[in-house]
Amino acid sequence: MRKNLKVAFCGGGTGGHYYPAIAVYQELSKRFDIEALYFTIAGRLDDKNVEQDIPRVKRIPLKVKGLRRPLAHPENFFRVLSHLRTSSKVKKILKDFNPDLVFSTGGYISYPVVKAAHTLGIPIYIHEQNSIPGIANKKLSVFARKVFVSFSESADYFPVPKDKIIVSGNPVRKPVKNREELLNQLGFDPKTPFVVITGGSLGSDLLNKLALSLYSKILEHGPNINFLHITGNENISAKLNEFPFVIEKAYEPELHEYINIADAVIARGGATTIAEILNYKSFGIIIPWEGAAENHQYYNAVSLEKQGQGCVILESAATPEKIYSTLVTTLKRMSFKNNEVFRNPARVIVEHVVREE
Numbered sequence: 001m002r003k004n005l006k007v008a009f010c011g012g013g014t015g016g017h018y019y020p021a022i023a024v025y026q027e028l029s030k031r032f033d034i035e036a037l038y039f040t041i042a043g044r045l046d047d048k049n050v051e052q053d054i055p056r057v058k059r060i061p062l063k064v065k066g067l068r069r070p071l072a073h074p075e076n077f078f079r080v081l082s083h084l085r086t087s088s089k090v091k092k093i094l095k096d097f098n099p100d101l102v103f104s105t106g107g108y109i110s111y112p113v114v115k116a117a118h119t120l121g122i123p124i125y126i127h128e129q130n131s132i133p134g135i136a137n138k139k140l141s142v143f144a145r146k147v148f149v150s151f152s153e154s155a156d157y158f159p160v161p162k163d164k165i166i167v168s169g170n171p172v173r174k175p176v177k178n179r180e181e182l183l184n185q186l187g188f189d190p191k192t193p194f195v196v197i198t199g200g201s202l203g204s205d206l207l208n209k210l211a212l213s214l215y216s217k218i219l220e221h222g223p224n225i226n227f228l229h230i231t232g233n234e235n236i237s238a239k240l241n242e243f244p245f246v247i248e249k250a251y252e253p254e255l256h257e258y259i260n261i262a263d264a265v266i267a268r269g270g271a272t273t274i275a276e277i278l279n280y281k282s283f284g285i286i287i288p289w290e291g292a293a294e295n296h297q298y299y300n301a302v303s304l305e306k307q308g309q310g311c312v313i314l315e316s317a318a319t320p321e322k323i324y325s326t327l328v329t330t331l332k333r334m335s336f337k338n339n340e341v342f343r344n345p346a347r348v349i350v351e352h353v354v355r356e357e
């Protein structure tokens with residue numbers, strides 16, 4: 001008989017924080033009967049998706065806001081007070097649920113949850129997706145039993161003994177669909193190169209603009225390439241009508257399936273998109289968002305480039321001509337991929353958690 005495991009998760013607001021938690025849930029549920037509780041940020045992506053992604057989950061939406069920058073901003077006084085109030089509510093919920101462990105993937109929602117779990121003595125595990133860790137994870141790492149990091153270079157940022165840190169990689173969801181099935185559904189020929197364009201879970205105006213010029217060039221000069229373009233909430237369909245080789249979606253809940261079969265991905269430098277490109281053996285043409293805290297998207301992207309699975313194009317150099325020529329060269333070099341995930345970071349995490357518990 002399989003053992004029961006009660007897990008409380010938190011980490012959300014964006015897909016970059018949320019999907020690694022889902023990947024860990026999926027891996028844990030191969031070994032245990034999981035009873036899950038998920039603290040979501042009310043109204044955000046995690047809150048909207050968790051009931052589809054985790055069967056029978058107890059969803060606990062919290063109304064929390066992140067700290068404003070600079071940190072000395074007067075508004076932060078009230079936000080910290082609200083975190084403290086939320087923390088006592090969370091403490092009661094955690095006490096009643098009585099989980100075996102808390103798994104947190106960072107972001108501001110993790111403050112009240114991890115602090116409450118700490119006061120109750122519940123084992124805490126933290127995962128950091130980015131090359132340069134976020135403030136919440138750095139501060140909360142002292143309460144964790146283990147801190148999992150995606151990049152070895154992040155280890156030095158955490159104020160904890162080195163043996164607490166495990167370089168696991170960033171967990172990605174396990175793809176289950178094949179290329180033919182997915183591309184036939186989109187009405188594309190599976191033998192034609194297939195490219196995903198994504199600005200991450202919130203979309204990117206810059207990528208949307210660049211893509212339109214890229215499509216015009218392809219219409220004029222070729223070669224044959226089919227695209228799935230994730231626009232975020234922006235609706236640009238009217239402008240895309242003249243390009244029959246492009247399917248546009250505002251959001252695709254199973255984007256990982258398409259990244260898995262893509263011959264190339266044009267993307268921002270969000271850590272989880274980068275991890276999907278890396279682990280599914282695709283190739284990324286990455287234009288990092290320069291506004292990311294401490295430029296972490298750039299360092300995420302450089303790490304992909306160093307591993308031979310991507311190239312970084314800075315915003316200032318990201319002209320349609322540059323993207324077009326890089327894409328054409330990339331596709332010439334690529335052979336069509338198979339469907340295997342060559343590394344499964346979620347398994348590394350689960351093995352450590354099982355060993356500890």
Ligand SMILES: CC(=O)N[C@H]1[C@@H](OP(=O)(O)OP(=O)(O)OC[C@H]2O[C@@H](n3ccc(=O)[nH]c3=O)[C@H](O)[C@@H]2O)O[C@H](CO)[C@@H](O)[C@@H]1O
Nearest residue numbers: 014015016019129200201251252253255256270271272273
């Ligand atoms: C603007 C912002 O704050 N960006 C941060 C956010 O990025 P953001 O949420 O954009 O995250 P990532 O690009 O890292 O990951 C997006 C995730 O959402 C999934 N997805 C996306 C679109 C879609 O339609 N369907 C779908 O399933 C992707 O497959 C991926 O799993 O978190 C990342 C990880 O902490 C950080 O590195 C980014 O800097």
